[in-house]
Amino acid sequence: MDFRDSPAEAEFRSRLRTWLTENNPGLPTSSTDDEYWVRQAEWHTALYDAGFFGLSWPAKYGGHDLPVVFDVIVDEELASAGAPPRPSLGYLVQGITTHGHEAIKDRFLPGLISGRERWCQGFSEPDAGSDLASLRTTATKDGDDYVLNGHKIWTSYSDVADWCFLLARTDPDVAKHKGLSAFAVPMHQPGIEQRALRMINGITKEFGQVLFDDARVPAENMIGEPGEGWRIAMTIVSHEREPGELGYVARYAKTVKELERTVRADPSAFRSDQRAAVAWAHVEAEMLRLHVCRRLSERLDGVDHGPGGSIDKLLMTWVEQSVGAAAVAVSGSRAALDTEDVGLKVYLYSRAQSVMGGTSQIQKNIVATRILGLPTA
């Protein structure tokens, strides 16, 4: 057991730290401001071009073939510099890498990893949330294409996406889990309409809805086999639940640092419960940083955590919501008087973490039955 950097890790850390002194874009905390989402692509490509993104992914797709633990260093240094977190798209890379044919991997992974091609994920629908397999968007074979009709929602980055990782029903005549397939759908076409969603903290640039009205996708853009959609979705959501894949550790640590700075400027201006909330947020954020260290180290053994991602998602959710609680506590009455208050926005955004990527209740079902082995009703 060794939490210290190896010589190669230390060299990488030092290089990243130096780079960040010159290249920190000074973006706001991602959860609070549209500016972050608008400039995210710029940040992604800057990080990638400097050699600090896509570290553990195959070099032939633009990655660096490094052990996954290097991502911990990126998270720590981004947090320490107050820089934005790394883009969260590892789960799409995992989905394509695990299930895509060679041609799909060759075509799509380099652009996804480098940030030159922007992606969104079309899974949830208005009537298919936790019960994802009941989704109704259809993909109907028509010559060399599939024709797409349906309505996706909670689609992050849909307004800037070039591609959509779409889950659609290709076979309505089989059991609901078996009739789904996955596609790389070009977003820039007449049959696709994107509508922004305004979230409770006011941001409009993260989530959208996407309407498919006789949109088309070439059959060769299918990811995996016909009917393999559910399995692919499970690969993706299990990774989407892993903080090590998402890089959120940096976001939480950055917010905690800002809260600490606020309190430190005049400790006597805050009640003990407000200060304790900030101290607790630090404890939670540290827990997650170290939990990610442990999980990524375990992956060095080739361990695939599978349902363990649900444990990590719940831990991450508690961290985000502890940080949100600390932020709104420090804001005090400002949170009630100023709708632009950053503490308020951090708090409001944090409530989504127990819903997105699978609700906490779904995660607990998974932990109870698949990890604890409790009987199903």
Next chain:
Amino acid sequence: MDTRDTPEQAELRRAARRLARELGPATVADLEDDTRTKRLAAAVRDAGWLELRQDAGDGTPLATGVECAIVADALGGAVADVAFTGPVLAADLARRAGANGADHAAVAFSDSLTEPVTRGPGFAIDAAAEQVDVAYVLVPDGDGFRLAEGHLDPPNASNLQNRAGQRGRSAHAENIGGVCGASTDLTREVRRLPAGAPVGEVAGHLTQDDLTAWTALGLALTSADLVGVMRGVLDVTVAYASERRQFGVPVGSFQAVQHLLADARCLMEGSLSITLHASWAVDELAPDDAAAAGRVAKAYCARAARTVCETAVQVHGGIGNTWDCIVNVYLRRALLSSQWFGDDGEQLYQLQHTRLGVPNGLS
């Protein structure tokens, strides 16, 4: 960075868990089985675990904080009624003071249990054996401390008879209204160091840094004990929920129960992750950084263990609220391990000083 156990650490983890499971109490009645407790004590002694922090001959300890935490975690997981953390901390303090050769079994702590005392009264927690009659105290010396030893009250004035059942209740009754020498924990001894206890000199000197580094070890080991307690009580509770039937089905098939247990499992996993780092930090980071790592770990583990043990009581229903249910042994152990070196509230208070610049006296 690689937080995995080395092969040796993995083997120690397996061996310690096996030993604790085989010789620890499976029931509350087992706490009164003297044959078993003697075998357990002998096994821990023979394994050499009490000497892990003794001097290897060059001033460094025989084993790192990681190995110690592995054993503490295993013993906590089986609510093993044997001294470990107490003697290990005493040996570590003696080593840092350069006072090797002394064979003391405990350190005397203040009423708050958060720090060593400079004189009686105090409490020697997790004293190794009944024949031990002294505990270390710290005597201020320049800008550091000298190590000294204070004479403890005899065991029968403390909680040796507070093990279980009727005997436990009567021992408790005797302590009501007086200075309580008994421990809530049914698995570890707490001995009283009386006020005005005679104090004998021991060679050696401790700097403030020594004390901080030692505190980091205490925080890591009490956290590791709590991780074990959480794992152990959760295993017991998941097994119970799978067997206990109501409405014709196992109670563990109800989502209301499943979600409590899922939360508990997550808290245990997070506690393990943060405690691995704290135990590694003991020997690898500067004293202040090691203590900071220990404080965040202890804050997390103390709060988590409280929730996990309360969940265990709840899921056991009525029987979980009885003395004879093993769950109460876990909860009681968690209460002592939490208070020892300070619970979550104490750690958050300390973190406000170190991280938020809150001056002393501002509450």
